Amino acid sequence: MAHPFDALTAEHMRAGGSWKWSTPGESHGRGLIGAFVAEMDYPVAPAVADAVRWSADASAFGYLPDGWVDDMAVACSAFWGERFGWAPDPAWVRPVPDVLTAFTATVRHFTRPGSAILLPTPAYMPFLTVPGMLDRELLQVPMGRASGRPVLDLEAIDRGFADGAGLLVLTSPHNPTGRVFDADELAAVAEVVERHGARVFSDEIHAPLTFGDARHRPYATISDAAAGHTVTATSASKAWNLPGLKCGQVILSNAADAEHWTATGYLAEHGTATPGVLATTAAYRDGRAWLDEVLAYLDGNRALLAAADLPGIAVTVPDGTYLAWLDARGLGLDEPPSAFFTREAGVVMTDGAACGDAGRGGMRLNLAMSRPVLTDALARLRSAIRGM
Numbered sequence: 049m050a051h052p053f054d055a056l057t058a059e060h061m062r063a064g065g066s067w068k069w070s071t072p073g074e075s076h077g078r079g080l081i082g083a084f085v086a087e088m089d090y091p092v093a094p095a096v097a098d099a100v101r102w103s104a105d106a107s108a109f110g111y112l113p114d115g116w117v118d119d120m121a122v123a124c125s126a127f128w129g130e131r132f133g134w135a136p137d138p139a140w141v142r143p144v145p146d147v148l149t150a151f152t153a154t155v156r157h158f159t160r161p162g163s164a165i166l167l168p169t170p171a172y173m174p175f176l177t178v179p180g181m182l183d184r185e186l187l188q189v190p191m192g193r194a195s196g197r198p199v200l201d202l203e204a205i206d207r208g209f210a211d212g213a214g215l216l217v218l219t220s221p222h223n224p225t226g227r228v229f230d231a232d233e234l235a236a237v238a239e240v241v242e243r244h245g246a247r248v249f250s251d252e253i254h255a256p257l258t259f260g261d262a263r264h265r266p267y268a269t270i271s272d273a274a275a276g277h278t279v280t281a282t283s284a285s286k287a288w289n290l291p292g293l294k295c296g297q298v299i300l301s302n303a304a305d306a307e308h309w310t311a312t313g314y315l316a317e318h319g320t321a322t323p324g325v326l327a328t329t330a331a332y333r334d335g336r337a338w339l340d341e342v343l344a345y346l347d348g349n350r351a352l353l354a355a356a357d358l359p360g361i362a363v364t365v366p367d368g369t370y371l372a373w374l375d376a377r378g379l380g381l382d383e384p385p386s387a388f389f390t391r392e393a394g395v396v397m398t399d400g401a402a403c404g405d406a407g408r409g410g411m412r413l414n415l416a417m418s419r420p421v422l423t424d425a426l427a428r429l430r431s432a433i434r435g436m
Contacts, residue, residue: 053345056089056418068414075394077275081417081425084386084398086223088416090345093338096288099330103323112322117143120325123332124282124297131256134269140300142313143320146291147253148174150281150298151269154249155182155215157308158279163214168189168200169404170373170412172223172251176404185211190406191225198225198364198373202236209244216241219251220266221258224403224412225373229260231270232260238267238274248278253296254369256287256339259347262367267303275301286329286369287339292329296323322385346370349415349422359433370416377409379433386411392435393428 058081061069068087073080091097103109121141129135143149154164155178164185164415167175171188179186205216217239218348221228241248250267258264268278281294298313300306331339353372354365362375374397376385386399389411399409414420 049331050343051345051419053090053418054420056421058421058424061089061417061421071396073394073416075391078394078428079280080390081395081421081428083414083417083425084396084412086286086369086414088370089418089421090289090342090416092289093331093335095330095334095338096290097328099326100293100323103326105260108322108326110322112143112320112325116322116325120295120297120329120332123329124299127332127336128255128266128299132264132266132269134266136301137306140306142298142300142309142317143325144281144296144316145294145319145321145324146285146296147251147281147283149251149316149319150279150296151217151251152182153173153180153313154247154279154281155179155184157312158247158305158317159214163176164208164212164400165211166205166208166216168205168217168219168222170400170407170410171217171404172219172225173402174396175217175219175251175289176402180323187211188406189343190402190404198222198227200229200233200237202240205221205237206240206244209240209246213246215249217249217251217412220267221252221254221262221264221366221367221368223251224371224398224400224407225364226369226371228258228264228367231265234265234267234270234274238277239275242273246277248274250278250280251279252282255282257343257346257370258368259343259350260367264368269301276304279305284328284331284335287342288328288335290324290327290331293318293324293327294321295328296320321386345419349417349419352419352422353413353415353426356430358426358429361429361433366415370414372413372415374413375400375409376409376411379436385409389429389432392432393425395425395428399423 121138400407
C-alpha cells in the first residue's frame with residue numbers, strides 16, 4: 049500500500065515555501081529537487097500541530113513562563129530516559145532557541161578564554177564558521193575510515209589538545225556522515241579529553257533518528273568523567289521537523305555546570321520561542337508513535353539509496369540522521385560535485401567543501417523526502433553520471 053508521504057510531490061513542496069524548496073529553478077527543463085537543508089518534507093505529528101494551534105487560539109505568544117519550561121524539561125527527560133536510558137534531572141534541562149545558541153554559550157562560558165576548538169570533519173557547516181565569529185581558532189581534525197565507515201581520529205584529537213585546544217565539538221549521531229558512534233569509541237574520546245582537562249560540546253540533535261541495530265548513546269553517560277566535562281545540546285527540531293519553532297535544550301550533567309549555567313545562561317535562554325516550547329513538549333510527550341512511523345519510512349529510503357546504481361560515487365548510507373554522504377571524487381570532476389549535479393541533474397545537495405577540508409569532493413544528500421521524489425532524484429543523478 050502507498051504511504052501518505054508518497055503523495056508529497058516536488059510541486060507540492062515547492063508551493064509550501066520552505067527554504068529547502070523555495071528556489072524552483074530549472075535544469076534541462078526539470079524543476080530542482082531540494083536535498084540540502086536538514087529538514088524533513090513530512091507533515092508534523094498531530095500532537096505538535098494541536099499544540100501550535102492551541103498556542104494561537106490562546107494567544108500564547110508572550111514571554112516564556114517558568115511553568116512551561118518545567119513541563120518541557122520533564123517531557124524531554126522522560127523521552128531521553130525511555131529512548132536512551134538516561135533521564136537527566138529536569139532542573140538541568142534548559143531552553144535555548146537552537147543548538148548553535150547552545151554552542152556559542154558553551155564556548156563563551158565553559159572554555160578557557162582564547163583556547164582553540166577542535167572539530168572532526170567533515171562537519172555541520174556552521175561549526176566551521178561560528179568559532180571565528182567568537183575570536184577562536186578552529187582546528188579541523190579529519191575523520192579516518194575503518195571497516196568502511198568514518199571514525200574519529202583519536203591521535204589527532206590528542207595532539208590538538210596538547211597544542212592548547214580547550215573544546216572538542218562532537219556531533220553524535222554525526223552530521224554529515226550519519227555515523228552512530230559506539231560506546232567504546234566514545235569512551236576512548238572521554239579518556240583523551242579528561243587527560244587534557246578539556247571540554248566537550250556534544251551536539252545530539254539527531255539522537256532519536258537511528259536505524260537497525262544502531263543505538264544512540266548520550267556522550268555524557270559514558271563515564272563520570274564525561275558527565276563532568278560535557279555540555280549536551282539537543283532539540284526536537286530534527287526528529288519532529290520543527291526547526292522554525294526555535295526551541296532547543298541544553299542538558300547539563302554535573303552540579304558545577306548547572307550552577308554556572310544559572311549564573312551565565314540567561315541571554316542564551318531568552319530567545320526561545322513560547323510556541324516552540326509548547327510544541328516541543330507535545331513532541332516529546334505525545335509524538336513517539338509518529339516518530340516511529342517516520343523512522344520506518346526513512347528506513348525504506350535508506351534501502352532505496354543503498355540499492356541505487358551511482359557509478360563513481362561511494363555512498364555512505366547513514367546509521368542515524370536522514371543525511372547520507374556521497375563521495376564523488378571517483379568521477380574526476382573539475383568542479384564541485386554539488387555544482388555539477390545541480391546543473392546536470394537538478395538535485396541540490398550540500399557541497400562537501402562547506403563541511404571542511406576533509407569533505408572536498410563529497411556531498412550531503414537529505415533523504416527525508418517522499419519516496420517517489422527520492423526515486424526521481426537518484427535517477428537524475430544516475431542519468432547525469434552516464435551523460436558525462
